[in-house]
Amino acid sequence: MRIIIAGGHGKIAMRLTERLKSGAVGLVRNPAHVADVEATGAQAVVCDLEKASVEEVAEILRGADAVVFAAGAGPGSGAARKDTVDRAASVLLADAAELAGVRRFIQVSSMGAGKPPVPGRDEVWAAYIKAKTEAEEDLRRRDGLAWTILRPGRLTDEPGTGLVRLAPDVPPGSVPRDDVAAVIMALLENPGTAHQTLELVSGETPIIDFVATE
Numbered sequence: 001m002r003i004i005i006a007g008g009h010g011k012i013a014m015r016l017t018e019r020l021k022s023g024a025v026g027l028v029r030n031p032a033h034v035a036d037v038e039a040t041g042a043q044a045v046v047c048d049l050e051k052a053s054v055e056e057v058a059e060i061l062r063g064a065d066a067v068v069f070a071a072g073a074g075p076g077s078g079a080a081r082k083d084t085v086d087r088a089a090s091v092l093l094a095d096a097a098e099l100a101g102v103r104r105f106i107q108v109s110s111m112g113a114g115k116p117p118v119p120g121r122d123e124v125w126a127a128y129i130k131a132k133t134e135a136e137e138d139l140r141r142r143d144g145l146a147w148t149i150l151r152p153g154r155l156t157d158e159p160g161t162g163l164v165r166l167a168p169d170v171p172p173g174s175v176p177r178d179d180v181a182a183v184i185m186a187l188l189e190n191p192g193t194a195h196q197t198l199e200l201v202s203g204e205t206p207i208i209d210f211v212a213t214e
Helices: 011-023 031-038 054-061 079-100 123-140 177-189 207-213
Strands: 003-006 024-028 043-046 066-069 104-108 146-152 154-156 163-167 174-176 196-202
Touching: 003 011, 011 024, 011 031, 011 177, 024 031, 031 043, 054 079, 066 079, 066 177, 079 104, 079 123, 104 123, 104 177, 123 146, 146 177, 154 177, 163 177, 163 207, 174 177, 177 196, 177 207
Parallel strands: 003 024, 003 066, 024 043, 066 104, 104 146, 146 196, 154 174, 174 196
Antiparallel strands: 163 196
16 A cells, blocks of 8 residues: 555654555655654655645645545644644645545544533643544545544553554543554555544554454
8 A cells, every 4th residue: 555644754653654664655844854754664755734735735645545644733833833734734635635536534633623622721722622623524524535533542652552442432541652553554454444533542452353343
């Protein structure tokens, strides 16, 4: 498979490219990140989704088997960039996928999306949840994409266990980024998960069992 990954230098994306190796193309905003992505065996392409046109991104996507949106404004960013990255960049990538004829689209969202922000959180968190919610809503309106939305819980850098809880609605919890990447691999390999919104936390079910039952 040839998989295009937006946010190619992110922690989840890098774990995914390590699994895909030469099958992955990581989109990075910063040219200094190219070497890190290429060290995993993947290809890196410099592309700033806050500035690129739909046509420019579509040219990169042509011939791909799937697209993964794993980009994010990241910690320390303000409310404005939550919108331009977590929402607008996802919309741009989906537009480009449709233009390029790439149907499979995996969006990494967040638990909490689709609901009002938890009371007591700051305005940046509220902007983040709003951006993720609107990006999800945009995908669901697209008949031309076989999308899957993945909502991980609180992300950790602990080693993955391969044991998860994955369903449309799960209790709040945490999940290693290793396991998020492994689940994305499972989603890419399993077209039966299209048009689903799935929440993900650590659990007791092997990821391979999830793949077998879909």
